[in-house]
Amino acid sequence: MLEKLRERSSQKELMDDFQGTEDELKIVLDDINRVNRLLGGNGITIDSVAHLIKKNPQKSYTILDVGCADGHMLRALATFFRKKRVKMEFIGLDLNTDALNIARKASINFPEIRYVAKDVLELKATDLPCDILISTLMTHHFTNEQLPRLLHQFARLPKIGFVNNDLHRSGLALILFKLFRFFFIRTPTAKIDGAISIKRGFKKRELKNFADRLPIVQHYIKWKWAFRYVWIMEPKRPNANE
Numbered sequence: 001m002l003e004k005l006r007e008r009s010s011q012k013e014l015m016d017d018f019q020g021t022e023d024e025l026k027i028v029l030d031d032i033n034r035v036n037r038l039l040g041g042n043g044i045t046i047d048s049v050a051h052l053i054k055k056n057p058q059k060s061y062t063i064l065d066v067g068c069a070d071g072h073m074l075r076a077l078a079t080f081f082r083k084k085r086v087k088m089e090f091i092g093l094d095l096n097t098d099a100l101n102i103a104r105k106a107s108i109n110f111p112e113i114r115y116v117a118k119d120v121l122e123l124k125a126t127d128l129p130c131d132i133l134i135s136t137l138m139t140h141h142f143t144n145e146q147l148p149r150l151l152h153q154f155a156r157l158p159k160i161g162f163v164n165n166d167l168h169r170s171g172l173a174l175i176l177f178k179l180f181r182f183f184f185i186r187t188p189t190a191k192i193d194g195a196i197s198i199k200r201g202f203k204k205r206e207l208k209n210f211a212d213r214l215p216i217v218q219h220y221i222k223w224k225w226a227f228r229y230v231w232i233m234e235p236k237r238p239n240a241n242e
């Protein structure tokens, strides 16, 4: 039977308190990345960043990925924008130093990407100036009480805007995921966390409520296959010509 999943779950993911080695973490992250690739999750963020860039022409851009883990999204963006010949610098920010070690090793051929170990909530606007801030599968790790502070940071840090790509909480998504994990997911951690992540995901009205609490930004929230919401925020900053 379809679960309604009316409220966001407060169950913790195993990855929130991962006790394994760096090698074990890499195996789980590779598993999660494969799922995202297969289900098209990365393309949503790439298209949204491309949209913001087209709208805001500049000579070069700095992209900040908050909760970058092993940096797979940054490498996907770097590869895409190299082909488009757009000059870009990338910063990956994460609390988890093991994940950042994996990210640095995997990004050896990407000199345009650097990694910083820091809590995003501690970041001052001048610490890591960026044009576009992205976050993927990160906000669902935060409770409804913690989210306003995180989103306030997301709204004030980037010059051009912010792209958040996270999960739609839906009973149908949960059933399809359970079928999918049987065939495509190898590690028990990714199997368990995938289901918890969906239960911690969002309904559109919840994202709109969070958006309404950030009056200085304009929002665009859209459902995307497979059970994602992309949320683009653009700060309404005073224009020098106005």
Ligand SMILES: C[S@@+](CC[C@H](N)C(=O)[O-])C[C@H]1O[C@@H](n2cnc3c(N)ncnc32)[C@H](O)[C@@H]1O
Residues within 6 Å of the ligand: 015, 032, 066, 067, 068, 069, 070, 073, 093, 094, 095, 096, 099, 118, 119, 120, 121, 135, 136, 137, 138, 141
């Ligand atoms: C599920 S992972 C998402 C990884 C990646 N963005 C992806 O799409 O697969 C969430 C990441 O956010 C990081 N994170 C959680 N809270 C953070 C904070 N306050 N500041 C920086 N990173 C944080 C975690 O360490 C973890 O690597």
